[in-house]
Amino acid sequence: MTTTAALPSVFGAVHLGYIVIETNRFTDWHRFGTDAIGMHHDALDSGVTRFRLDDQECRFLLRRGPAEDVVATGWHIDDHAAFEQIEARIRAHGVPLVPGSAEDAALRGVERLLRFPGPKGITQEIYTTPRTAPDPLRMRASGFVTGEAGLGHIALTSSKPTRVRGYFNTVFDARLTDYIDETISGVKLKIRFLRVNERHHSIAVAATRGLPLDPIRTRVQHLNIQAATLDDLAQSYQRVGELGFDMALSVGQHTNDKELSYYARTPSGFEWEVGWNPLTIDETTWRPTTHQGISIWGHTPVGQTIVDKLDQFRRGARSLTRREDTVPALSGTGIPDD
Structure with a gap:
């Protein structure tokens, strides 16, 4: 096997670019996307639709299918040299x-697209040269x-967090930013935050301490986008409630x-952080x-019932017998368990 240890780092040349749902x-x-969150929408045909946040043609690509989940993440690579590396x-x-x-x-609005396996069955895609859209943005937010710093971040739950961290270190030279220890409903969690550029984190990986449980149905726990202004944040929060969409955390x-x-909470069930x-x-x-704890203040659970908690417990118990794909060949060595 060829070693890549001597190659220069690609850290800083990698940016989360788009999400495929x-x-x-x-x-x-x-x-949800246009009226509540405030994004620009382009309907391409009956089986494909897209959302924009900025001048790039595509930030979220929705394709028709039963998964109700994220199925791929696209990473913008700055130049051809880093791409080839x-x-x-x-x-x-x-x-x-x-x-x-x-x-x-074309659907993703990019050039030179390659895809390969990723943790939890989420296909990873790398690309160069995103295309810009000729039409101006039509959206309720003033901007994102x-x-x-890239699009925002993606958060996963995993029963093998060290391997997930190793994967993104091997592929993108991701750096550990920090940890959060949190207890939710008596379950102790450790969350790892990984960065690939100046954004505090582009990937978050949450894991239970003790038993290797994964209580989340979807491959992702949440996606994050960054509002341009505090008014944009407040107004979208109000619209989510007024339009009848579920709020997960205040x-x-x-x-x-x-x-x-x-x-x-998105129509597909995973969460969406603004x-x-x-x-x-x-x-x-740095x-x-x-x-200690995810929040200085706020982020109070909204509308969670005892039935919801029992469902999470059942999913966690079932995950003990389910194999989690971590792409072992890319999961890395030399990263200590933490």
Whole structure:
């Protein structure tokens, strides 16, 4: 097996670019994305629809299907040299890559698309040169923060968090930002936050302490996007409630990245965090630490019943007998258990 240890780091050249969601609930997603969250919507045909946050053609691609979940994440790579470096290290570990078709690339609004297996069955896609849309944005929000920090972040639950962390370290040279220890309904959690650029984290990985449980039905626990203004955050929070969508957590402020945010429940069941004003990382001074609890204030659960808690317990128990795919060839060595 070829070693890639001597290759330079791609950290900083990687940005979360788009998310692919499979759903049959297009009407509900249209209302949720445009009327509640405030994004720009483009309906391409009966089986594909997209949301925009900025001048890029696609930030969320929804395709028709039964998963009701995230099925792929797209990562924008700054240049061809970094793209080829990531491609080489994946091939060196014996993991297959599949070129995206011209149609796949067009739907995502990108060029030079490659896909390969990712943790929890979420396909990872890398691309260069996102296309910009000629039409102006039509959306209820004044804007969203993307740019060098990327789209936002994706949060997973895992029974093998060290392997998930190792995967993103191997592929993207992800760095550990910090940890949060939290207890929810008597269950102790440890959450790892990983960054690939100046954004505090592009990936969060939550795991239960003790038994390797995974109580979440979907592959992702939540997605995050960053509102441009506090007014955008407050107004979308109000619209979510007025339009009858479920709120998972009320407005609050996180302990680690200091982001003000709320969590709504999407039509597919996973959560959607809208945040504002998280801190950015200064690589010259940052050191990983552990925070106690996810919130300084707020983030109060909304509408959770004892039935919901029992359902989570049953899912967690069933996960003990279910194999979690971590793509072992890319899960890395040299990262200590934590």
